[in-house]
Amino acid sequence: MAEDCCSFNKDSLNIKPPKKSPLVLRTVVLVAVMICVVYIFSVCLELIGNHREPRIIKIELAEQPCHNPGIPQAEIPYVHYPEPSTYSREECACTPVRYFAILSMQRSGSGWFETLLNSHINISSNGEIFSAKERRSNISAITKTLDKVYNLDWYSSASKNECTAAIGFKWMLNQGLMTYHEEIVNYFKIRGVSAIFLFRRNLLRQMVSILANNHDRSTKQLNGTHKAHVHSKDEAYVLARYKPIIDATSLVPNLRNTRESASNILRYFKSTRHIVLYYEDLIQNHNKMVDILDFLKVPRRKLVSRHVKIHTRPLSEQVQKWNDVYHALKGTQYEKFLTADYEM
Template sequence: MAGNPFSFIKDIIAIKTPKKSTLVLRMIVFVFTMVCGVYICSICLKQISTHGRAGFLDVPVIQKPCPEPQIEPWEIPYVHYPIPKTYSRAECACNPVRYFVILSIQRSGSGWFETLLNNHTNISSNGEIFSVKVRRSNISTIVETLDKIYNLDWLSSASKNECTAAVGLKWMLNQAEILANYKPMINATLLIPNLKQVEETTAKALEYFKSTQHIIVYYEDVVKNNTKLIDIQDFLKVPRRQLTSRQVKIHKGSISSQITNWDDVQKTLKGTHYESFLHADYRK
């Protein structure tokens, strides 16, 4: 062994190699420990941060949207979903509502017609709301009243327990029971001009509302045409019902028995395009 010059080097190598390996392993273990420590600390910090924000999370509750109503696209502007302030529509919230107004002149049978509408479980017609002066005193009170009606916050005898599908009111109707015993004397001289004025007023109203969805209803049609009330229900998009009224007609008999100077009226209208009024039967 003493004669071999490489034996000493071998011994040195044999002794030093384990020391280098131990140092490297220690370094590897140290680095691994540091990495694990940093990873664990980061996980803990994330958990602490999550718990710290948990009390401030605002999770919005998205209500299920109403299903698309089975209507034509052109009808969409006429369909509304009121949100009353005085109560919750609950199961009726997704039930579409249509608004309407009954435009009428005096003594036209609109009161009876309205009772027929209110006989329907899904229609609420609130009568002549603006007969009370304070409600029509200015634009603010008019808008406020209309908002209550069309928002279903107007509670009256016309309000329904069922889901309302059509709600409206009546405009310009004055009626008194004393008229039942009154037989007017018509001014024959002004009769033709007055009839022309009514025609012009009607034409202006139709022209004004020509861009608004509407239906024209004649008293004679409601009295004699059994399908007219069905047409009206279809117009309002409500289920068809057999409509009845408890209102009693106060004028009975032929029209000739209701006018004191009937002979003068006949002479005035005969030969004009108003002559058909003389033969009309308004009895129900």
């Protein structure tokens, strides 16, 4: 009986799986393979399509580079191709542009000098832009203004849009230039800005011009209008009638401070690309302006200005209490300022 309980029928444990047709299996495998092939092919087409467009753009950009093989290697850091946000340079987009700044002092001939530059069809000098205090309140404001000028987005009467080949402005030493000189020198070197220094040899004549200009600013002698520069001999005659009084006791220290300021700014910017000019040299020899055009790498052209010189007479006839001035400078290193050092 025990054997009966623990014994199994062998036939009952022999379970066989149902048979499947080989044709069905082959069909399933074939369909799966075809689906995979179609999917992989479609993905490859999509990837090829996505890569095709950038390649075309790269080729188009490479076909029209702004590169002039005639520019010497040493000049490349000073050659720029600005892209203004306010207009398109169109056919002159690949015309190289040089950046410059005229670094000077009040009444050093910078206004006259700038009109000469602006008479050139390819030069735009935008005036004394840092006379506005908010533009020089800090280095960030200064940098923002410089970027706008050198990107050709600064608009003034001197602006020449498409054909500009040299862009700049006037910058007086007392308009933040001395305060932030380290940051500005660094900016000039990084952006490839060239400095044009314009000074006056005869600092006494410069002082007379400053005092006379300050007087006209308050009195407005020309029909109630202040004019720092004039375009007629009649206007010049009116302004030249004023004879300022110079404080003889502080004259030498004031001249010394002016000279030191010029020396300091030259020392600060000695590592930048620059040229040093003197007003008297330009007056005596107008051909000196050719040096400036060559410095800016623009075509040589005849330059003109409508400015008329105001103070043309000897200093002894343009200053009150001349004897005090004469004796204050006699025997000093500034004695040479007592006489004119250039032909009128």
